[in-house]
Amino acid sequence: MTEKWHEKKISRRSMLKMTGIGAAGAIIGASGFGGVMKVMSDEPLIKEDNASSINKYDFYNTHQPGIITPVQTHIYFASLTILFKDAKTLQNVLQLWTPMIVSLMNGEEITPSTNGYIPPIDTGEAIGLDARHCTVTVGISASLFNKIPELESKQPKELQDLPHFPKDQLDPAYTGGDICIQACADDPQVAFHAVRNLVRVASGKVEVHWAQAGFNSFPKGGGTPRNLFAFKDGTENPQITDKEDLKRVVWVQPGESKAWLTNGTYLAVRRIQMHLETWDRTAFHEQENTFGRHRDSGAPLGSKREFDQVDITAKDENGELLMPETSHVHLAKKVKARMLRRSYSYASGTMTKTGAHDAGLLFISFQKHPQQFIDIQNSFGRLDKLNEYITHRGSALFACFPGVEKGSYLGEALFK
Amino acid sequence: MNKKTIIATLLASGMLLAACTDKEEATKKDNTPQTEEKEQTKEAVDLTQELATYKAFALAQMDEFLLETEQFVTLFKENKIEEAKHLYPRARMYFERSEPIAESFGDLDPKIDGRLADIEEEGLGEEDWTGYHKLEYALWVDGKTEGYEAVADQLLADAKELHALVQTVDVTPDLMITGAVDLLNEVSTSKITGEEEIYSHTDLYDFKANIEGAEKIFEILKSKIHEKDPALVTTLEENFTTLDQLLAKYQEGEDGYVSYETLTEEDTKALSAAVNQLGEPLSQMGIIME
Structure with a gap:
C-alpha cells in the first residue's frame, strides 16, 4: 500500500476551487490564525501557538507539554495500536497530528467545514470552550519498534516492556500499546475531544487499544490533590521550577539515550484498582500507617506539615519507627530513585465479576530512565502495606518525544 | 477519516491560506463572496447519470427481493422448513443491499424487517410483530410453520407494496x-x-x-x-x-x-x-x- 494521503500535492488553484475561498480568508482574519504555514509536499503544516487564547499552555518548547505542566483536573489517556509496519506512515501520522495538537491547545476548532455533504472536520464538542489548559503528550513504546523493523537501530536499549512486579495482575485489556496520547485539560470534554479527533484523523492507521479517563480535584487555593483513599498524592515530586533537578530526574540529557530522545522522558502508566470497599472498613490509624502520612495534613507521620522533611529513621519515645517500615512512603523513600508523578483518579463503574467499584488510580510517572520507576516499584515489592488495598491491572511504558520547535513536528529526530 | 482527505481539507481551508502572500490574500478578498461561489460550484455538479444508474440498481434489487420473497413464502407455507431456512438469509440480502431506498418508506420497513425488540420498544406487543424476523423465529425457534401462515401472507403483501412504492422514489x-x-x-x-x-x-x-x-x-x-x-x-x-x-x-459453500x-x-x-x-x-x- 502506498502512503500518499499526507503528501498529496494540490495546486493552489484547485484548492481554492475546492472550498470557498472568501469564507476561508475571513476565518483567518476572525480567529487570528497567525503564522506562516509551509505547504510543501514533504513538509508538515505549521500552526502557531495563539497568544490570545484563554487558559492556554504553549505547545512549542524544549519539552512536550503535559509533563512538568501544572496538573490539570482531567485526563483522557489513550494507548493506541498501530496498523502499519513502516516508518514513513508513523512520520506522516506525527506530521498530521502536530498542527492539530497546536489547534487543540489553542482551544480552536480544527477547521470549520464548508461542505454540508461531508462530516465536519472537527467533531465539535469543544466549540465555545476556551483552551482549558489543554495539553497533549505523545510517546512510543517498545512494541512499536518491534512492529517497524526499519527503526530497529533507533530503539533505546532501556525501552523495554516493564518487568513483572510482585502482585501484578495485569489485564491485557489495559496493558501495552504502541503509541500513547495523554490529553489533559481543566475540562473532561476538552481532554476527550483531543484524543477523539487525533484518533479519528488517523483512522485506519491506528486504533485505540485501551483508554482511561481520570480526574483530580484541588483544594481551594491550590495544593496537592488527594487520591480516592483521601491521601495526598504527589507531595514528594521534584519542583517543576527547579530546572537542574528536572534534568536529574525527568529529562533525558544528551548522550544518555538515543539522540532523538534528548529532552524527552519516559512515561510509566499503571492502572491501579483501589479496593475502596476494604479500605473503607480499615481503621483510621491503620490507614495512616499504610501510607506513612497523616491523612488530613499530608505530613509524614510524626510531623506537622505536608512538606516537612521525610525522615524514615525517626523514632518515637519508645524507640519505634514513626513511619512503619512497610508503609508506602517509607518504602518509596528508601530507594534513592526519584520520579515525577502526575496521576489521576478514575471511577469506571463496577467490576462485573465482583460488583465492587472499578475505581482507582491512573498512575503516571515521568522519569529519564525506566529504571527509576522499576526500582521504586520493586521496593514496594511484597512488603508494601498498601498492596492489601490495591491491584495493578494495567501497565505500559512509553518514550515521550522531546518538545517541538516551530517548523518541526513531533518525533522528527527519529526519522533522521 | 481518510488522512489524505483531511490533510487536503485542512490545506484547502483556513490553515493553508495564511501561507499566501498578502498580495494573493488581497486578490482573494476581492473575489466573489463565498456563498455565491459555492452555489455556482454546486450547480456545476451534474450527477444525473449517477443517480439514474443507482436507481436502476436499487430497483433491480427490489425486483429480486420480491421474487425471492414470493418463493420464500411459498416454501414456508408448504412447510418446507429446511428449504425455507436456506432461502431466508439469501432473499434478505436484496433488501439489505438496497436499504437506503427500501428504508425510505417509514411504515413498511418495520413491517418487513422489524425485530421483536424494536416492536417492544415502541410499546407494542408480540401480536403486532410481522415480517421476516417473525418467520425467522418460527423456523429456528419454534421449528414449525403452522400458525404463521397469515404472517407469511402479510410479508408478501408488504413486499409487493414496497416494490410498487420504490418505483416512484426520487434518488x-x-x-x-x-x-x-x-x-x-x-x-x-x-x-x-x-x-x-x-x-x-x-x-x-x-x-x-x-x-x-x-x-x-x-x-x-x-x-x-x-x-x-x-x-x-x-x-x-x-x-x-x-x-x-x-x-x-467466514464463507461456507458457494454463497453461504x-x-x-x-x-x-x-x-x-x-x-x-x-x-x-x-x-x-x-x-x-x-x-x-x-
Missing part, C-alpha cells in the same frame, strides 16, 4: 452519499453485535449485503470522486478489499456464511475495526458536491 445525491454511510452504520450498530438475526445467526449475510450496497454506490460515484481526489478512490478500494477478504474467511455464533470476540472486533476504517473515508465521498 437524490444525499440519498446516495448518506445512504452509503448509513449502510455501514447499520453494520456497526446492529450486525456486528449479532442483534439482527438473533435466532438464525445469519448476520454475516446481512453484513455482506450492506457492504455490497455501499460498495455499489462507491462504484457509481467513483469517477466523480476521482476527479476531486484520486487518493480517496485508492483508499476506499483498499478498504473495501480488506473488508471483503475478512468476510471471505458460517453462523455468527461461531465468531470469537476477536473476530468481531476485527470486522468492526475494518468497517470503521472504511466508514471514515467513505464519509468523505461528499467532496464530489464541492
Whole structure:
C-alpha cells in the first residue's frame, strides 16, 4: 500500500476551487490564525501557538507539554495500536497530528467545514470552550519498534516492556500499546475531544487499544490533590521550577539515550484498582500507617506539615519507627530513585465479576530512565502495606518525544 | 477519516491560506463572496447519470427481493422448513443491499424487517410483530410453520407494496452519499453485535449485503470522486478489499456464511475495526458536491 494521503500535492488553484475561498480568508482574519504555514509536499503544516487564547499552555518548547505542566483536573489517556509496519506512515501520522495538537491547545476548532455533504472536520464538542489548559503528550513504546523493523537501530536499549512486579495482575485489556496520547485539560470534554479527533484523523492507521479517563480535584487555593483513599498524592515530586533537578530526574540529557530522545522522558502508566470497599472498613490509624502520612495534613507521620522533611529513621519515645517500615512512603523513600508523578483518579463503574467499584488510580510517572520507576516499584515489592488495598491491572511504558520547535513536528529526530 | 482527505481539507481551508502572500490574500478578498461561489460550484455538479444508474440498481434489487420473497413464502407455507431456512438469509440480502431506498418508506420497513425488540420498544406487543424476523423465529425457534401462515401472507403483501412504492422514489445525491454511510452504520450498530438475526445467526449475510450496497454506490460515484481526489478512490478500494477478504474467511459453500455464533470476540472486533476504517473515508465521498 502506498502512503500518499499526507503528501498529496494540490495546486493552489484547485484548492481554492475546492472550498470557498472568501469564507476561508475571513476565518483567518476572525480567529487570528497567525503564522506562516509551509505547504510543501514533504513538509508538515505549521500552526502557531495563539497568544490570545484563554487558559492556554504553549505547545512549542524544549519539552512536550503535559509533563512538568501544572496538573490539570482531567485526563483522557489513550494507548493506541498501530496498523502499519513502516516508518514513513508513523512520520506522516506525527506530521498530521502536530498542527492539530497546536489547534487543540489553542482551544480552536480544527477547521470549520464548508461542505454540508461531508462530516465536519472537527467533531465539535469543544466549540465555545476556551483552551482549558489543554495539553497533549505523545510517546512510543517498545512494541512499536518491534512492529517497524526499519527503526530497529533507533530503539533505546532501556525501552523495554516493564518487568513483572510482585502482585501484578495485569489485564491485557489495559496493558501495552504502541503509541500513547495523554490529553489533559481543566475540562473532561476538552481532554476527550483531543484524543477523539487525533484518533479519528488517523483512522485506519491506528486504533485505540485501551483508554482511561481520570480526574483530580484541588483544594481551594491550590495544593496537592488527594487520591480516592483521601491521601495526598504527589507531595514528594521534584519542583517543576527547579530546572537542574528536572534534568536529574525527568529529562533525558544528551548522550544518555538515543539522540532523538534528548529532552524527552519516559512515561510509566499503571492502572491501579483501589479496593475502596476494604479500605473503607480499615481503621483510621491503620490507614495512616499504610501510607506513612497523616491523612488530613499530608505530613509524614510524626510531623506537622505536608512538606516537612521525610525522615524514615525517626523514632518515637519508645524507640519505634514513626513511619512503619512497610508503609508506602517509607518504602518509596528508601530507594534513592526519584520520579515525577502526575496521576489521576478514575471511577469506571463496577467490576462485573465482583460488583465492587472499578475505581482507582491512573498512575503516571515521568522519569529519564525506566529504571527509576522499576526500582521504586520493586521496593514496594511484597512488603508494601498498601498492596492489601490495591491491584495493578494495567501497565505500559512509553518514550515521550522531546518538545517541538516551530517548523518541526513531533518525533522528527527519529526519522533522521 | 481518510488522512489524505483531511490533510487536503485542512490545506484547502483556513490553515493553508495564511501561507499566501498578502498580495494573493488581497486578490482573494476581492473575489466573489463565498456563498455565491459555492452555489455556482454546486450547480456545476451534474450527477444525473449517477443517480439514474443507482436507481436502476436499487430497483433491480427490489425486483429480486420480491421474487425471492414470493418463493420464500411459498416454501414456508408448504412447510418446507429446511428449504425455507436456506432461502431466508439469501432473499434478505436484496433488501439489505438496497436499504437506503427500501428504508425510505417509514411504515413498511418495520413491517418487513422489524425485530421483536424494536416492536417492544415502541410499546407494542408480540401480536403486532410481522415480517421476516417473525418467520425467522418460527423456523429456528419454534421449528414449525403452522400458525404463521397469515404472517407469511402479510410479508408478501408488504413486499409487493414496497416494490410498487420504490418505483416512484426520487434518488437524490444525499440519498446516495448518506445512504452509503448509513449502510455501514447499520453494520456497526446492529450486525456486528449479532442483534439482527438473533435466532438464525445469519448476520454475516446481512453484513455482506450492506457492504455490497455501499460498495455499489462507491462504484457509481467513483469517477466523480476521482476527479476531486484520486487518493480517496485508492483508499476506499483498499478498504473495501480488506473488508471483503475478512468476510471471505467466514464463507461456507458457494454463497453461504458460517453462523455468527461461531465468531470469537476477536473476530468481531476485527470486522468492526475494518468497517470503521472504511466508514471514515467513505464519509468523505461528499467532496464530489464541492
